[in-house]
Amino acid sequence: TDQDLIQVFNGVLTLHLLVIRIDNSYTITTPFSAIAIHGQQAQATIEYCNFRVFESRDYLYKDFFYLDRGGNLTMRYSSVWNILERNRPILYIEVSERSNVVIYQIEIESCRVYESSSGVMHISYYTGGTTSVDGCQFNYNVAVTPQFTGRKPFGGALLIQLQESPLSASFGSQSGSSPLNNSRMFFHSNIGDCGGAITVSGTRSLLSEERIQFIHCQFEHNIAGTMFEHPDEPLGNDIYFYFIEASPILYNETQSTSSNQSVIRSSFFSQCQSYNYSPLINYFLNIEGTEKLDQLLLYNNILRQFIYYVAVTGNDLNTGEKSSPFRMISHALAMLNRLDEHKDIIVMKGQFDEPMLAIRDILVTISGQSHQLTSICNTMTKENSIIWAQRDCDSGAKVMIKRCVLCNDINAQPDDIFNAGLFNGVLISGGIYDSIIYNSQIADRNIILIRAGRNEFDYNSIEDNSAQLVHVRSF
Structure with missing residues (x-):
């Protein structure tokens, strides 16, 4: 059938404490949504629900959740997990001029859009609507062109598309601002093309109405994959604005009367933090650089350390000291001090499921107990390697992994593209020492892939350190 599972036309829908799962386990297309809300009088309330599919390796061909223009939505305390779409977002939300949309404490994790046509959540915002996205987490989501060959504008987590309406200034409206508020959001290890986590698109006149606000948001370890094949393309590892000449709208620069230094201010960003590498924010066809744009995400960044500890009993809200370890290696990597000295991440015993670890301008050793x-594996973004070291690496970057087991998904199937190798690099120094590559299923990839030209190798530095490959299978 191509009928949506749950349809509402100008009615009221309340879902509470449900797991909603699409059966896509057969080799047939699924041209239907799980939930579709239509009509200007529609009202949907979704609380404590979980969205998922039976088979995370098979595509969906239509949005899992769809809110038509005009409906009202309250979605709270729910999660979306491990859904693969062919070319549609998982959540598609149209906010009309009169809509009221509240999205609160939603967690979207390990979801993917295969053809990079949207983020996993797409908000189509018509001027005048009221939208609040508060306390949500976007972790390990991917909307990158296969093999990192594209340069589409989309970020992995969120696409905000600005749409004109009779309440837009371009229509002569003088109505007060009804902003799209994004507050207390966390974006971790999302991968897109020109944007790592978020893309904002539309017309420049709509952007100049300044109706979007990012408040107390945090960004960590997001990756704009366009760098792989198109290193000269403007990109933002955290946010990408698909507009030309956007900098005069995004910020203004004034001189401080007390310190005689320039001050960057923006109505779009308030107290946002990024623990990522530059460029953090960028826009289409930018040739001016991102030094000033990046300051919009550098509010009150803490003094970072040179050594962090990670344990399965830890918490990423801890200090990272031995008595108060972090939980994720990726978080420790993002928090390390950026000075030139060498840094260490000490990983305690246990199995650590990590997203792709991007190595850029850093000298670091990741040391296990033995x-x-x-054990370190990657099933969160498993179409990508554990270690990423591409053209955005600094020439002095160096990573060493010691005393660890490196593995991938042991439940892979033949022709399953979602099991990449363990290392994918271009220019980097370092090595893997006293470690075992174990029990990994590799599909159509190399376990260790170094994409460097002949003139970039120092053959005198290659040494046999008796690495072990145990139970590794390549389809």
């Missing part, structure tokens, strides 16, 4: 006690 190759029998510390």
Whole structure:
């Protein structure tokens, strides 16, 4: 059938404490949504629900959740997990001039849009509507062109598309601003093309109405994958504005009367933090650089350390000291001090499921307790390697992994593209020492791939350190 599972036309829908799962386990297309809300009088309330599919390796061909223009929505305390779309977002929300949309504490994790046509959530915002996205987490989502060959504008987590309406200034409206508020949001390890986490698109006149606000948002370890094949393309690892000449709208620069230094201010950003690498924010066809744009995401960044500890009993809200370890290696990597000195991440015993670890301008050693006690794998973004070291690496970057087991998804199937190798790099120094690559299923990839030209190798530095490959299978 191509009928949506749950349809509402100008009615009221309340869903509470449900797991909603689409059965896509058969080799047939699924041209239907799980939930579709239509009509200007529609009202939907979704609380404590979970969205998922039976088979995370098979595509969906229509939005999992769809809110038509005109409906009202309250979605709270719910999660979306491990859904793969062919070319549609997982959540598509149209906010009309009269709509009221509240999205509160939603977690979207390990979702993917295969053809990079949207973020996993797409908000189509018509001027005048009221929208609040508060306390949401976007973790390990991917909307990148396969093999990182594209340069589309989309970020992995969120696409905000600005749409004109009779309440737009371009229509002569003098109505007060009804902003789209994005507050207390967390974006971790999302991968897109020109934008790592977020893309904002529309017309420049709509952007100049300044109706979007990012308040107390945090960004960490997001990756704009366009760098791989198109290093000269403007990109933002956290946010990409698909507009030309956007900088005069996004910020203004004034001189401080007390310190005689320039001050960057913006109505779009308030107290936002990024623990990522530059460029953090960028826009279409930018040739001016991002030094001033990046300051919009550098509010009150804390003094970072040179050594962090990670444990399965830890918490990423901890300090990272031995008595108060972090939980994720990726978080420790993002928090390390950026000075030129060497840094260390000490990983305690246990199995650590990590997203792709992007190595850029840093010298770091990741040390386990032994190759029998510390295991690192990647099933969160498993179409990508564990270690990423591409053209955005600084020439002095260096990473060493010691005393660890490196593995991938042991439940892979033949022709399953979502099991990449363990290392994918171009220019980097370092090595893997006293470690075992174990029990990995690799599909159509190399376990270790170094994409460098002949003139970029120092053959005198290649050494046999008796690495072990145990139970590794390539389809």
